[in-house]
Amino acid sequence: MRLQDKTIAIIGLGLLGGSIAKTLRARAENMNIIGITRNKNLLTNEEALKVFTTVSTDIADLKEADIIIISTPIKSIISIIAKLKGIAKKGALITDVGSVKRTIINAATVLPKDVYFVGGHPMAGSHLSGFNHSSSDLFSGVTWAVCPSKNANANDEIVALVEFLGAEPTIISHDAHDKLVSASSHLPHVVAGVLADHILSGDNTGVELFIATGFLDTTRIAASDPVMWEEIINNNKDYIVKSLSGFQKRLNIWQKAIKENDVAQLTALLANAKQVREGVTKKAK
């Protein structure tokens, strides 16, 4: 069966779930797309009604779904997987968009053998959230991690789905994924939060007047949803703690160069930071 002819269910219609639905609809006018949400406002939302074939608050409404995409925060992903155990049809394919993969893939071991779980994680997001901020071009060209199951067909189907959404699938083990995103995403999140917290909650009366783009960019993601991020951090705690400790060691090297007026060393550190930062191509959104 062609992907376009399948029934796709999306659970959680926030920034990512909404963007998946809008992208699918933009590319497959007649696809059967079911949206499951706890947000009752979406049941009568004009835009949602255009995007989804059906919007429902009842997870039992996806018994016929061929592919189920769970797009909620991590704790909910885990509890939804448990619920799907008795709902998903034989041969159904389940994937998710969670930022941490080990705990989720572990939770998915409760599923029956003929229901397949393939972990997913698009490297796209925003400090803004909700269906209203979702868009049909969020995933264009973006890396989408796919943590494979033992079923090659299931993996191929999720890769095809990711490609259909315009993203670039990258097959990676859940452990390697969690390690790399602890560095590329979770550590920057914690550091941005500490920076905003330290500078704006500390003893810096008047500091607001002296804030420029540098500070605003560096701390932008500190404005993200705290509950979602608490769950991400706690689910990837071991790697984040390691990454934080490496960051602190590096910070000490910079601090020593600053304290000791070591012009050559400080210039070299700044020049290296510039070089590696400029070397990063903007793959993601």
Added chain:
Amino acid sequence: MRLQDKTIAIIGLGLLGGSIAKTLRARAENMNIIGITRNKNLLTNEEALKVFTTVSTDIADLKEADIIIISTPIKSIISIIAKLKGIAKKGALITDVGSVKRTIINAATVLPKDVYFVGGHPMAGSHLSGFNHSSSDLFSGVTWAVCPSKNANANDEIVALVEFLGAEPTIISHDAHDKLVSASSHLPHVVAGVLADHILSGDNTGVELFIATGFLDTTRIAASDPVMWEEIINNNKDYIVKSLSGFQKRLNIWQKAIKENDVAQLTALLANAKQVREGVTKKAK
């Protein structure tokens, strides 16, 4: 004499100097604007020739300047002030755009009594540099610190100049300025540099694929000019070291909450970071 009728000299025609000149020209078609640069290419640059009445590499060409704006990195600001001692005319007003004020204002004590120095610092910038990136709207609505001299007329004239450029003058002592920008600008710079350095130079093979906007924004300013920033950091070392040490203390509190799985504390820290970050209005560019 009206500001428009004065001769304004700008030394250093990079992002800030170029933007000052372009803004002045946009607002005062006939103003006598002299540009002094070490960059010989600008002597024949079409855009520069439109903006400046005269472009020269010789600092002696600003003997007639009423107001001299030094827009170079800090070390050069300090050496140029020493040179201006024998060049600036009686009654001339000198200001600068340096990110640290104490060392510069101290250097300005060599000037004759009838040449007035008023420190300045616009909270505008970019990781990009050079005349080509300068623009006539860089300063619109931006806080521009003015560190006053003992001469009230001189201070008033610089305030008028800053307002003419569309920025918002904020009178502040050089010491208070240096303390506040160590928090709002210099610390984020160091942290962004350490983050880029740690994540992209460390043992994270494959991390580039998993980089999203969060990392890109948080580390954007790590791509700034290393020499300019070494000078800023070393000229504001005492306050930056203090600010870094406060940041590290705060980081330890976050790290403890993460390590100990303290969900309530971590959520509270994340929620506070979100709240204070959202409370910052975007005053600056």
